[in-house]
Amino acid sequence: MRKTIFSLSIAVIPFLLVAPVLADEGNPAIIHRQGIYSAVGGHMKAIKSILLLEFDAAKDVTFHAQGIVDAFTHMGNSFPPGSDKGETKAKPEIWTDKDKFAQLGKNAFGAANDLLKAAQGGDKQITLAAFKKLGESCKSCHDDFKSK
């Protein structure tokens, strides 16, 4: 009898430890898009450190710009219906004003490609201008479609 209780508790304890982690997982579509945007945000910070704060890694701007282009390419269907619920800053207008949201996404993708081309060209001023343009395209979507 005692042995049964013992082995039962062995079986239950790992479940209790794992359960809260699973409960916090939330909506995978939200986690997916936030993960991609975080990666994009990381690349933007790194580019800023090089172009504006003079960190000595000029050659890496191409890598970071490529990272942003790739990340945007792999957004996939990141805003499926129902992913307005949960731990998200996505505003409901994303699903009601789809055309405008898609257009702002395309603008940002175009600006990311322009930054990549500029970085490959190697001219710092042109690259800086393209970086600022991309930053504006992020902001124009966040202003309308991301809550603070």
Ligand code: HEC
């Ligand atoms: C077409 C619209 C759009 C564009 C363009 C866009 N974002 Fe966002 N971004 C969003 C939305 C919506 C969210 C909120 C996602 C959520 O919480 O579910 C977000 C969230 C984020 C986050 C927070 C991620 C997290 O972990 O919660 C970062 C960082 C971010 N964006 C950076 C950027 C950067 C940098 C760019 C430009 C290079 C950019 N975004 C371009 C719409 C956009």
